[in-house]
Amino acid sequence: MSTVSSVIIPTRSPMRRLWYAVPVLVLLLVMPWVADQYQTILLAYGLVMAIAALGFNLLLGYTGLLSFGHSAYFGVGAYAVAMMVKYLGVSSMELHLLGAIGASVLITAIFGVACVRYTRIFFGILTMALSQVLWSLAFKFFWVTGGTDGLRVPTPTLLAGTVRMPAGAGGDKQSFLAYRYYYYVLVLFLICVAIMWVIVNSPFGRALQAIRDNETRAQFIGIPIWRYRWVAFMLSGVFTGIAGALWVPLNGLTTPDILHWTFSGKIVFMAVLGGFRTFVGPIVGAVVYNYLESYAVGYTVYWQLFLGVILVVLVLSLPTGIVGTIERVMMRRRSS
Amino acid sequence: MAFLLETKAVVKQFGEFRAVDRVDFRVQEGEVLALIGSNGAGKTTLVNLISGLLTADAGQILFRGDDVTQHPVKERIRAGIARSFQLVNLFDQLSALDNVALAIFSRQGKTRRLLSLADGDRPVWAEATEILALFRLEAKARMLAGGLSQGERKLLDVAIAYALKPKLLFLDEPTSGVSTREKAPIMDTIAKVVRSERISAAIIEHDMDVVFSYSDRIVAMHQGTILADGTPDEIRRDERVTTTLIGTPEPPR
Numbered sequence: 001m002s003t004v005s006s007v008i009i010p011t012r013s014p015m016r017r018l019w020y021a022v023p024v025l026v027l028l029l030v031m032p033w034v035a036d037q038y039q040t041i042l043l044a045y046g047l048v049m050a051i052a053a054l055g056f057n058l059l060l061g062y063t064g065l066l067s068f069g070h071s072a073y074f075g076v077g078a079y080a081v082a083m084m085v086k087y088l089g090v091s092s093m094e095l096h097l098l099g100a101i102g103a104s105v106l107i108t109a110i111f112g113v114a115c116v117r118y119t120r121i122f123f124g125i126l127t128m129a130l131s132q133v134l135w136s137l138a139f140k141f142f143w144v145t146g147g148t149d150g151l152r153v154p155t156p157t158l159l160a161g162t163v164r165m166p167a168g169a170g171g172d173k174q175s176f177l178a179y180r181y182y183y184y185v186l187v188l189f190l191i192c193v194a195i196m197w198v199i200v201n202s203p204f205g206r207a208l209q210a211i212r213d214n215e216t217r218a219q220f221i222g223i224p225i226w227r228y229r230w231v232a233f234m235l236s237g238v239f240t241g242i243a244g245a246l247w248v249p250l251n252g253l254t255t256p257d258i259l260h261w262t263f264s265g266k267i268v269f270m271a272v273l274g275g276f277r278t279f280v281g282p283i284v285g286a287v288v289y290n291y292l293e294s295y296a297v298g299y300t301v302y303w304q305l306f307l308g309v310i311l312v313v314l315v316l317s318l319p320t321g322i323v324g325t326i327e328r329v330m331m332r333r334r335s336s
Numbered sequence: 337m338a339f340l341l342e343t344k345a346v347v348k349q350f351g352e353f354r355a356v357d358r359v360d361f362r363v364q365e366g367e368v369l370a371l372i373g374s375n376g377a378g379k380t381t382l383v384n385l386i387s388g389l390l391t392a393d394a395g396q397i398l399f400r401g402d403d404v405t406q407h408p409v410k411e412r413i414r415a416g417i418a419r420s421f422q423l424v425n426l427f428d429q430l431s432a433l434d435n436v437a438l439a440i441f442s443r444q445g446k447t448r449r450l451l452s453l454a455d456g457d458r459p460v461w462a463e464a465t466e467i468l469a470l471f472r473l474e475a476k477a478r479m480l481a482g483g484l485s486q487g488e489r490k491l492l493d494v495a496i497a498y499a500l501k502p503k504l505l506f507l508d509e510p511t512s513g514v515s516t517r518e519k520a521p522i523m524d525t526i527a528k529v530v531r532s533e534r535i536s537a538a539i540i541e542h543d544m545d546v547v548f549s550y551s552d553r554i555v556a557m558h559q560g561t562i563l564a565d566g567t568p569d570e571i572r573r574d575e576r577v578t579t580t581l582i583g584t585p586e587p588p589r
């Protein structure tokens with residue numbers, strides 16, 4: 001083999017880009033001290049949904065599979081927590097997270113076997129149908145799941161029971177959620193972002209992108225398509241399941257709504273709004289969508305119509321999503 | 337004599353149509369052979385059967401003496417069979433370098449790695465760079481595969497297959513869709529790599545200039561069967577081939 005002068009190493013290592021994240025990180029860290037509790041809790045919701053959207057985008061952006069059933073894994077994570085509280089009396093958030101991870105691995109492993117043989121619309125419909133099965137189970141088995149009333153979940157203890165909501169009159173749940181729990185969510189969010197970033201930049205992540213681009217060619221370089229899709233499906237579901245578990249203390253109640261396909265639609269929308277072709281797109285999309293929805297609900301009783309119009313306008317004007325559009329504008333500026 | 341590849345009475349049927357009809361096809365170690373025939377003769381179907389894209393309805397495929405007839409694609413690749421495609425199959429949203437590196441990661445069993453960064457694996461990028469240089473694509477390393485010219489895409493397709501370190505390489509029309517001027521440089525590059533590494537290659541080709549210039553042996557197919565098998569000179573003199581495939585009773589020397 002001929003020798004070449006120098007090795008070409010890809011220069012996509014986003015260490016430089018990390019600098020852009022510094023001000024955002026500072027803002028996230030000081031949020032509870034500069035904004036009111038409502039705003040901070042709203043942001044915590046946004047970060048939780050960002051974890052779900054990040055998981056979802058491993059399938060859409062990196063593997064080329066559009067899931068319309070991610071409500072299932074979000075719901076499985078949430079219901080795992082609610083049931084651990086109700087039936088096992090577990091109050092530790094770390095155990096809740098472990099339970100949610102276990103439950104979502106189990107469900108995604110089973111659902112994945114059925115789904116990963118299909119692509120495009122067939123994959124989307126199948127994931128949606130399976131999530132609707134879970135929704136109807138949560139609905140019908142009301143003696144276990146609480147049906148439409150859902151399961152009420154008291155605020156958990158954090159860090160192996162060392163951080164808990166002060167009991168009695170000082171036990172202000174809002175304050176607990178806006179400070180201690182916010183930071184708990186923020187740390188988990190950062191861990192999830194770091195792990196997902198490594199996954200998508202690993203040889204495995206690159207293989208998923210190969211499957212996305214050209215399934216036949218990927219097969220003919222020896223990549224086991226179904227097996228890798230299945231692993232991606234599980235990883236994606238586990239991230240969304242963790243989001244479901246973290247969502248429970250914020251909401252205090254787990255109801256079948258989060259298993260319904262319309263909730264999957266929200267996750268899809270978050271990724272599209274932020275830009276599913278970029279790593280940070282779904283994160284930005286989730287936070288922005290969460291604010292949009294919260295303000296639309298407070299603004300008018302016709303909030304769904306109002307929100308729908310805003311979202312249609314946003315998608316039409318920013319077809320590559322918020323982050324995709326920003327990147328394009330910055331590249332144009334740099335080149336001119 | 338032991339062959340690198342041997343098919344025994346391989347059959348592939350599509351409904352009533354028998355695309356490959358009891359074909360005995362052999363490839364020897366280190367030879368470059370051309371597979372010729374008109375459209376629908378069964379050339380690509382035969383390659384699809386050997387590479388594992390299709391499963392044979394009957395017959396046997398032996399590779400280095402092992403029966404691989406029922407083996408999945410992955411195992412055939414591991415055994416040493418690789419291919420390029422008539423309609424170029426690349427990872428269009430990845431760079432040319434990534435395309436080749438992925439084949440290396442896969443060959444080394446590293447695509448299973450979830451928690452290590454691909455960009456940190458210097459030996460893989462070094463090998464990918466060398467392979468791109470062999471195929472004269474070094475300058476295009478960072479370009480997205482989707483943005484390359486047709487000739488470059490054809491070469492990259494072969495480079496990906498080559499990165500799997502095959503013992504037998506099938507090239508399905510490596511010069512189709514490129515200008516006449518580009519054909520010779522593409523074939524020169526491929527032939528140089530294949531011959532220097534002593535890889536056996538089977539090239540499906542319609543351009544008779546390419547076929548006669550680059551191959552040690554020619555196998556002519558017609559209506560799913562092998563019509564003739566011989567050296568370029570023997571094929572030139574074979575009347576059945578000249579009348580059926582080449583279309584002139586006395587082909588130019």
